[in-house]
Amino acid sequence: MERTLVGYDRLRDYMAEMLKAGLGYPDATARVASEALVEADARGHASHGVARIKMYHEELIDGLNDPGATPEVVRETPVSIVIDGNRAPGFAASRLAMDRTMAKAAEHGTCMTVVRNSCHFGMAGYWAEQAADEGMMGVALTNTLRAGIPLFGRERLLGTNPICVAVPAGRLPHFMLDMATTTVALGKIEVAARRGGVMPVGWAVDEGGADTVDAVRAAEINRLDKSPYGGQLYLGGAKEELGGHKGYGLGLLVELLTAGLSLGTPTYDTYVGSCGICHYFQATRLDLFGDPGEIKAHVASILDRIRSSPAAEGRDRIYIHGEKEFERRRKSLEEGVYLDPATWERLDEYAGLFGMDRLQP
Amino acid sequence: MERTLVGYDRLRDYMAEMLKAGLGYPDATARVASEALVEADARGHASHGVARIKMYHEELIDGLNDPGATPEVVRETPVSIVIDGNRAPGFAASRLAMDRTMAKAAEHGTCMTVVRNSCHFGMAGYWAEQAADEGMMGVALTNTLRAGIPLFGRERLLGTNPICVAVPAGRLPHFMLDMATTTVALGKIEVAARRGGVMPVGWAVDEGGADTVDAVRAAEINRLDKSPYGGQLYLGGAKEELGGHKGYGLGLLVELLTAGLSLGTPTYDTYVGSCGICHYFQATRLDLFGDPGEIKAHVASILDRIRSSPAAEGRDRIYIHGEKEFERRRKSLEEGVYLDPATWERLDEYAGLFGMDRLQP
Numbered sequence: 001m002e003r004t005l006v007g008y009d010r011l012r013d014y015m016a017e018m019l020k021a022g023l024g025y026p027d028a029t030a031r032v033a034s035e036a037l038v039e040a041d042a043r044g045h046a047s048h049g050v051a052r053i054k055m056y057h058e059e060l061i062d063g064l065n066d067p068g069a070t071p072e073v074v075r076e077t078p079v080s081i082v083i084d085g086n087r088a089p090g091f092a093a094s095r096l097a098m099d100r101t102m103a104k105a106a107e108h109g110t111c112m113t114v115v116r117n118s119c120h121f122g123m124a125g126y127w128a129e130q131a132a133d134e135g136m137m138g139v140a141l142t143n144t145l146r147a148g149i150p151l152f153g154r155e156r157l158l159g160t161n162p163i164c165v166a167v168p169a170g171r172l173p174h175f176m177l178d179m180a181t182t183t184v185a186l187g188k189i190e191v192a193a194r195r196g197g198v199m200p201v202g203w204a205v206d207e208g209g210a211d212t213v214d215a216v217r218a219a220e221i222n223r224l225d226k227s228p229y230g231g232q233l234y235l236g237g238a239k240e241e242l243g244g245h246k247g248y249g250l251g252l253l254v255e256l257l258t259a260g261l262s263l264g265t266p267t268y269d270t271y272v273g274s275c276g277i278c279h280y281f282q283a284t285r286l287d288l289f290g291d292p293g294e295i296k297a298h299v300a301s302i303l304d305r306i307r308s309s310p311a312a313e314g315r316d317r318i319y320i321h322g323e324k325e326f327e328r329r330r331k332s333l334e335e336g337v338y339l340d341p342a343t344w345e346r347l348d349e350y351a352g353l354f355g356m357d358r359l360q361p
Numbered sequence: 362m363e364r365t366l367v368g369y370d371r372l373r374d375y376m377a378e379m380l381k382a383g384l385g386y387p388d389a390t391a392r393v394a395s396e397a398l399v400e401a402d403a404r405g406h407a408s409h410g411v412a413r414i415k416m417y418h419e420e421l422i423d424g425l426n427d428p429g430a431t432p433e434v435v436r437e438t439p440v441s442i443v444i445d446g447n448r449a450p451g452f453a454a455s456r457l458a459m460d461r462t463m464a465k466a467a468e469h470g471t472c473m474t475v476v477r478n479s480c481h482f483g484m485a486g487y488w489a490e491q492a493a494d495e496g497m498m499g500v501a502l503t504n505t506l507r508a509g510i511p512l513f514g515r516e517r518l519l520g521t522n523p524i525c526v527a528v529p530a531g532r533l534p535h536f537m538l539d540m541a542t543t544t545v546a547l548g549k550i551e552v553a554a555r556r557g558g559v560m561p562v563g564w565a566v567d568e569g570g571a572d573t574v575d576a577v578r579a580a581e582i583n584r585l586d587k588s589p590y591g592g593q594l595y596l597g598g599a600k601e602e603l604g605g606h607k608g609y610g611l612g613l614l615v616e617l618l619t620a621g622l623s624l625g626t627p628t629y630d631t632y633v634g635s636c637g638i639c640h641y642f643q644a645t646r647l648d649l650f651g652d653p654g655e656i657k658a659h660v661a662s663i664l665d666r667i668r669s670s671p672a673a674e675g676r677d678r679i680y681i682h683g684e685k686e687f688e689r690r691r692k693s694l695e696e697g698v699y700l701d702p703a704t705w706e707r708l709d710e711y712a713g714l715f716g717m718d719r720l721q722p
Contacts, residue, residue: 079440079470080649109440110471114650150667152676157667167617175617177610183603202603209673229671235604236596238673242544242563243596243608249538249682250611252667256528256536260660261650268666288441289475289622299621305629306511306518306613310590312570312599315513321610 003344003361005336012038014359015050018347022053022354023060025067025089033091036122041339042332043325047187048123051343053350055120056089064275065089065119071096078108082262085118087275090142094121097281098130105136105283114257115279116264120144124164125178125325131283132166132174135292139282140164143258143267147222148182149231151238151248154209156222156231159267159277160185161254166322168286169303170296176322181251182232186222189232193219202237206230211238254280336361364705364722366697373399375720376411379708383414383715384421386428386450394452397483402700403693404686408548409484412704414711416481417450425636426450426480432457439469443623446479448636451503455482458642459491466497466644475618476640477625481505485525486539486686492644493527493535496653500643501525504619504628508583509543510592512599512609515570517583517592520628520638521546522615527683529647530664531657537683542612543593547583550593554580563598567591572599615641697722 015034019025025033034050041049059065069088073081073096081100085093097113104111121127124140131138144159160180167175183203192199192215201211204218207229212218221230235247257280259266264278286292303320311317332338339347344359351358376395380386386394395411402410420426427447432454436443442461446454458474465472482488485501492499505520521541528536544564553560553576562572565579568590573579582591596608618641620627625639647653664681672678693699700708705720712719 075651077470077649082650109438110473112471112645112649149673150670150679152673153667153670153679154673155670157670165614167614167621175613177607177614179604179607179610183597200602205673209676235607236544237603241561242598242603243540245680245682246538246540246596247604249540252536252682253526253528253538255663256660260528260663261647261656263651263655263659266663266666284473286622288438288473289443290436290624294624295622298624299617302616302621302627305627306514309511309514309516309518312510312513312515312566315570318511318514319606321606321613 002341003339005338006359006361007336008038008042008333011041011050011337011359015053018053018350018354018356019056021356022350023056023067029067029089029092032095033089033122036091036126038337039126039329040123042329042337044328045123045325046340046343047185049343050339051346052120052122054346057350059119059275071115071118073100079104079111081111081113083113083115085115087117087119090119090121090277090279093118094127094279094281097279098127101281102131102134102136102283105131105285106134109288110284111282113281114262114264115281116259116262118277118279119275120277121279123178124162125166125176127281128164128166128178129174129176132168132176134283135168135286137168137282137284137286138166139280141254141258141280143255143277145270146225146267147186147232148234148251149205149209150252151234151240151244152209154205154207154229156228157268158251158255160232161251161267163250163254167299168296169300170293171300173322173326175299175303175320176325178321181247181254182234183237183247184232186219186232189215189222190219202233202242204230204232205238363702364700366699367720367722368697369399369403369694372402372411372698372720376414379414379711379715379717380417382717383711384417384428390428390450390453393456394450394483397452397487399698400487400690401484403690403698405689406484406686407701407704408546410704411700412707413481413483415707418711420480420636432476432479434461440465440472442472442474444474444476446476448478448480451480451482451638451640454479455488455640455642458640459488462642463492463495463497463644466492466646470649471645472643474642475623475625476642477620477623479638479640480636481638482640484539485523486527486537488642489525489527489539490535490537493529493537495644496529496647498529498643498645498647499527500641502615502619502641504616504638506631507586507628508547508593509595509612510566510570511613512595512601512605513570515566515568515590517589518629519612519616521593522612522628524611524615528660529657530661531654532661534683534687536660536664536681537686539682542608542615543595544598544608545593547580547593550576550583551580563594563603565591565593566599
């Protein structure tokens with residue numbers, strides 16, 4: 001029988017066990033990491049889900065990640081924190097960061113936190129959302145592995161550098177903008193490579209810095225990381241005509257707010273993989289600006305006005321950011337989390353490697 | 362003799378006089394407004410320069426703007442301010458906002474300020490840059506007049522909603538990202554309309570929500586504002602394929618941080634013109650995160666690494682955001698500020714209307 005769906009709790013507990021048994025994560029880190037990964041799969045973002053076990057394992061055997069290390073606060077003020085991740089899993093550093101950020105914001109109104117020497121933290125939305133769950137605005141930014149090309153350049157210097165901002169609307173879902181600043185995630189180029197090998201102009205450039213539609217080559221450039229040239233484009237593409245300077249500017253802004261403010265490693269100096277990276281988190285109380293109930297109701301009314309406006313011909317409806325993921329997550333909790341065949345295979349492979357039983361649906 | 366260039370100081374003083382004599386701006390407001398406008402022309406952004414006298418005059422005779430009104434602080438905490446602009450010129454509200462924001466940030470580390478019931482504040486960069494000049498990070502956001510279409514929609518509900526973030530690098534120019542979240546500014550569509558009438562796919566949609574390359578029609582839709590349908594697209598265009606949901610998300614985020622947090626008027630409820638709009642400002646001290654000199658040097662090294670990387674074939678160099686404007690401004694201060702023939706004509710027209718002498722080069 002083909003395996004497709006698996007219960008949320010069963011998958012989360014299984015992944016926690018795999019991270020402990022296979023990678024030596026401490027229990028608390030394994031639990032937060034497994035939840036963050038399963039949340040991504042439950043929302044339909046497999047690129048940040050349990051299939052990432054492969055990357056975390058590779059970073060470990062390459063000696064880049066130290067699962068037992070303890071992230072530590074190295075500087076703080078009433079409204080800011082600096083954390084050295086000490087190359088522990090990004091989940092451990094981010095858990096510490098968000099807990100302290102939300103506590104300081106609760107006391108002082110807002111807190112901005114930067115983290116250096118961290119590793120991959122999963123989906124940015126997992127972290128920013130926690131502030132919104134507490135009625136605060138939340139921000140999560142991170143630099144990542146070398147992927148993107150500055151406008152008019154050809155060297156892969158910056159990451160996909162996502163921006164996530166969560167704004168509570170007094171009901172679920174929150175407004176949740178969670179976007180790579182590159183045109184698309186690398187996963188989309190890999191899917192295009194498998195399905196015919198052609199992708200749209202605006203996703204990537206070749207080693208000379210010219211637009212390319214060759215998805216197979218573009219996927220290899222990033223994955224093999226053999227040459228510093230060629231890579232993904234930022235939102236707006238390779239020309240100023242459609243705003244390529246804006247997307248590149250957003251990616252560079254994320255780099256400055258993460259690696260810059262934390263005195264951490266810029267994307268272009270990180271190792272292959274994503275250890276050594278830097279994050280930025282923020283939580284801000286709504287009552288800095290007015291009655292929180294009024295503000296949330298006003299935010300909700302703005303979202304409602306947009307959602308209920310007429311759709312373009314040929315379109316069913318207008319979405320607010322976070323809605324699709326919210327609906328998908330509800331379905332996953334009811335019916336089970338969908339994992340594609342390649343992900344099931346990957347989990348089997350690592351179960352074998354770590355001497356664990358295979359995951360059962 | 363054709364007029365082209367005019368001295369920076371002469372232009373600034375002339376515009377201050379025009380705003381006082383013609384529009385009844387108080388002296389202090391006229392001086393800050395004229396500087397903000399001339400700074401835009403000096404940097405090559407004529408769309409936010411002295412030609413805007415027409416819009417400010419129209420808002421005045423339509424009774425939307427009250428030049429003598431006094432913006433007031435209606436709520437504050439150690440790290441936040443809420444200002445009611447009372448429909449005074451946006452320059453008056455923004456001057457008050459940035460002065461107070463920087464003072465609070467100097468004392469408490471950071472300050473976030475929202476302004477409601479304001480009017481057009483010129484170029485966002487003029488405000489954010491002032492924080493960077495003091496060694497702080499600066500942010501300026503604003504909603505604007507109805508211009509943009511939510512992805513998959515066809516009603517013009519949100520503004521061009523610019524994002525400006527300034528990060529000091531310990532030398533000039535600062536990193537200055539200053540971008541409309543729409544693909545292009547309305548001015549570019551108007552230029553395309555004059556030059557052959559064709560624009561690229563991705564700038565605007567027609568009344569049915571379909572991609573259009575008809576720049577004449579697209580410019581009329583926004584300028585005449587006769588129908589609520591059709592308008593500009595956000596960065597990434599009309600499809601998810603090139604990230605249209607991301608640009609629309611950034612525009613909506615700006616709407617929530619300005620109109621949402623300030624309990625102000627959303628773009629879709631503002632009058633024709635841009636009175637009643639809302640702003641967001643922030644200033645943040647670098648020493649929240651480490652030694653400011655070290656952070657600025659680290660930021661500069663990241664910018665240098667990108668700037669000195671190899672350019673794509675057919676491109677001369679890679680730009681950092683703010684460089685082009687900085688170079689243009691230096692030239693304008695040395696040689697004079699360039700005004701195009703239409704702007705000279707417009708100033709003559711308003712000089713006639715207000716009984717002033719024509720501006721001499």
